[in-house]
Amino acid sequence: MLPFFELLATDAKTGARAGVLHTDHGDIPTPIFMPVGTQATVKTMTPEQLEEIAAAVILANTYHLYLRPGSETVAAAGGIHRYMSWRRPVLTDSGGYQFFSLASLNKISEEGVAFRSHLDGSKHFLQPEDVVRIQSEIGADLIMPLDECMPYPSEAEAAAVSTARTSRWAARCKEAHSELNEQYGYRQFLFGIVQGATYPDLRRQSAAELVDLDMPGYSIGGLAVGEPKQEMLDLTELSAGLLPPERPRYLMGVGFPEDLIRCVARGVDMFDCVMPTRNARKGTLFTRAGRLVVKNATFMRDFEPVDANCACPCCSRFSRAYLRHLIKTGEGLGMTLASIHNLYFYLDLMRSMREAILEGRFEEFQREFFAGYTMASD
């Protein structure tokens, strides 16, 4: 059997890495961007459309699926791949972020998380072991331990307590995971999540404790929650550098195209973010030149594609003018086409980075990209 992760190249001048994740639902080339499919659907897109833009893996959310339709329902379908008709790999996040951000009256203790559903107010109590079991039932290929994502800013003491608990929860998750049978006959890899808020010492402690658990992959959590961009980049670099090179590194919830490049340069292999799809639904399109707000009146009779150099199914067939009309009139097709374009852009950006890394010209790629790209903050 192939190893879970193969590291194929590390850029000589940066920390950028190219590799491949071998899962039982197919290979995932890294660096990779994973489209977010919270409710077992990448919003407004069919699985065919995701296949067409070569999405290699998608994300689904444990909190949402636990509440609706319930992990037992997904299990009754034979797992999430069958449930949503998606043949390629799936990653589920633990729901940790949603337990604390979306649910109400949540209460954390050493034992686990008590919360009320944001849907119907029903009471729930989940232990780390439950979260692993739920993800196992959902049937993701890549699963996450229960963790606590601290807000920004956090007091050092609270962050220390939380970070230590997240490590203890990770150990409990690993133990629970080792006792589960492979109910679907394919492997489900449990990651560890490095926390530590914005405190380098806590990041070091967290990474060390998780590395001790010898997980097949590591996530970097608790970033992109409001801290300054430079702090995010520094903490990502620090965290990635603390992790074993032979394991994949997943930076959770990041980010803008420029962030992906800068974090690949800092040794990150995997990303997810609602950025491309959420922006798409509001009519903000990403191109190599920067962002294009297609609702603007200037595009009313602009019959060029969103990006003349883009090979995506949206740019191949539809104009800025038509996309603007669809977004302005609130038509679902506008959201679909814009999502297709933005995800294609993100996935293509990752492919370009991977090629550049394999060909030893990542720094050049990075320089060229930033020379042509106007950032949101510029």
Place this chain on the structure above:
Amino acid sequence: MLPFFELLATDAKTGARAGVLHTDHGDIPTPIFMPVGTQATVKTMTPEQLEEIAAAVILANTYHLYLRPGSETVAAAGGIHRYMSWRRPVLTDSGGYQFFSLASLNKISEEGVAFRSHLDGSKHFLQPEDVVRIQSEIGADLIMPLDECMPYPSEAEAAAVSTARTSRWAARCKEAHSELNEQYGYRQFLFGIVQGATYPDLRRQSAAELVDLDMPGYSIGGLAVGEPKQEMLDLTELSAGLLPPERPRYLMGVGFPEDLIRCVARGVDMFDCVMPTRNARKGTLFTRAGRLVVKNATFMRDFEPVDANCACPCCSRFSRAYLRHLIKTGEGLGMTLASIHNLYFYLDLMRSMREAILEGRFEEFQREFFAGYTMASD
């Protein structure tokens, strides 16, 4: 050049007809159902998805497109086919129905219609000639004259005044149409619309006046606006029987699957209705057995397709359980998949009827359909 309409077969026992409409954007087999694409998009579906289910022609709405993005914008794109990237025929309705139902402060005079936009309250005044010019600019293959669709019930006197005016407007539309150049190089066929509310004499008068105008096709308007079902069927039969057999007949805004069959039996060739798509978005699916409300709890773990005998892209790949989940969580994909299924069902029903007519077994088809189908009113 081929004639616009070829009548291929008329059922010996009913009035059912099979034929083909030749347009410069392709042939339309009749009887046909035309998916409604009000804002130059069939809601939540891509043109590819419409092609995949073999939609031969779609509808767009003049009132909506006149207001947004404006017919000049569609013209600047090179017409609606290019604007929305739809290569097959398009029919535009005149907007008459929307002028009276959606716009506010509308006022009808012999000259035309004054109204305020439902979007921004802006004032507009359109004469029959304007409506033809706007549709010509939009670039539809099949265009409709300005008509007045009377509400149900209507007083005989008001209906008589309105019906006579609709005929005079049709003559003005024909005159205006004959003076327009073919700005896109393809033919645009102007229909006549038979009105007359629920008064057989007015229907006869309307049909006679329109037949005098020698239009290439005739619509039957003003039905399915609240009158009893039997009255709709009788008035459809009456109206169709008054029209020349060598011209296509289009019953506007009808209807349920059972209505399509009954009206084909009464000599109708063309239909449009929001029924399949609007119902789809709310989770009501059509099958040969009747309607299926996929939101019902009974489908939560029903992993069968919507219809095991259906070859549509939704039934080929997705379960009732998943569709229910998507509709319950308000996900756009649920609306897309349900729309694909319902439109496929409608289009397939029309294909089956056409085959049956051509093979001389329409009555048998009709009998078999109703034996297996539970109607909404049953």
